[in-house]
Amino acid sequence: MLKLHTIKPNPGAKHRRKRLGNGESSGLGKTCGKGNKGQKARSGGTIRPGFEGGQMPLHRRLPKKGFSNKRFRDVIAIVNLSQLEQRFEAGDTVDEATLRSMGLIGSCDAVKLLGTGELTKQLNITVDFVSASAREKVVKAGGTLTVLSEA
16 A cells, blocks of 8 residues: 555665765765866866857957848748639638738738639739739739739
8 A cells, every 4th residue: 555654766766966075985085076276176166168268269269251131131921822712712802911811921021922823713912012923813814913012
């Protein structure tokens, strides 16, 4: 029967802590495994990562190089005609708000319509950019296309 006073940890689950500095015969007496003298033998004697003893560190010796404009780029969401064909009915209005509500695009600065796939439904599409093949297929299907970047 299991009782609180009979419960023991699994074998090997508990270890004795190292008792540093308790006599030479312990194997960890005198210098306690820290060697003889020096910064690393002292209490609190650690050096920060990248510190090279006062020498100019490598990350400061190397020249700064390059430029990234990534923070300022425009995020353009891509939508294909095949996606519109699957999710919209004939006569629907397709713009950034409806695309976002249906989960086709996330947060973005602009929307571009590409001509991958076929379009058979008449849709009223408003986007920022459009490829030539997408424009052709939308007009061929009888839909209307408003491009905001041209306005």
